Amino acid sequence: MKGYIVINKEICKECHLCISVCNRDCISPSTEYNLKGYHPVFYNDNGKCNGCGLCATICPDVAIEVYRER
């Protein structure tokens, strides 16, 4: 199954919980700043995302949308 995610970097708070649960290495830390002063994570489009939604399930700030092939 294939999928992808979209991260709203302005509401990301850099907790890295999404990174800790993605076992396909699709999310990476960044050094850029958002308006709140956090370093938002970014989607590392390595072709491996299967749209499992684990990242969005644990994201406290509802910063992740998940898309998946049906």
Add this chain to the structure above:
Amino acid sequence: MKKIFSRPKSLKDAPFHYCPGCGHSIAHRLICEVIDELDIRGIAIGVPPAGCAVLAYNYLDIDMIESPHGRGPAMATGIKRMLPDRVVFSYQGDGDLAAIGIAESFHAANRGENITVIFINNAVYGMTGGQLAPTTTMGQRTTTSPLGRTRELEGYPVQVCELLSGLRGTTYIERCAVNTPANIMKTRRAIKKAFEYQMDNKGFTLVEILSPCPTNWKMSSVEACKWISDVMTKEFPLGVMKDIPSAQEKKAVAAHD
């Protein structure tokens, strides 16, 4: 491709004021997901507490009325008795429910009020700076137990689910956690079950949620989630503590067989 996850409709488009990695945020989202799924946005009434979740009404797009510290179950009782066709829940922290509000919680449960309590156990007074709460674990360091909780000075952690399960008035009590995706999905199912029981007039329901407070635990968010698995669940085991309707159903099925 199809969108399979986005913000629930009942959750306002407002960024949370909570710290990074805070379990309140996850709990709020789950409540909204269940409200959407059960299509009860127009009849749900929430009672937020004093505590970090004091501003919950800024996020949940339903009717909400703030309660004085610890008095959520009393307020919810009044609302539910006047408006029995609404789905009424209080949302309370451990300081709120198990310290200042223990009397209201205990007696609403004992009366078997047809309300739901969402109980956020983060083992500290989060909002006021991480003081010891009734649910602080043995040995846990807080700003008011700097050497760690001891039996001699502070006594044992209060196990709210076990305590209230012993009351004949309670219907459904489950302890969950929001520290892993699997536990988060279980928490969602528990909230849904509690609201459904309330809608079927089954009586008092409570869902305890072990919830990370990385700020006051002085941990990273990832460490805080792990601490729930490694330490907190030892003091507060997860699972269904009481489920009268399901037990009755099983009994009826067994009798039929």
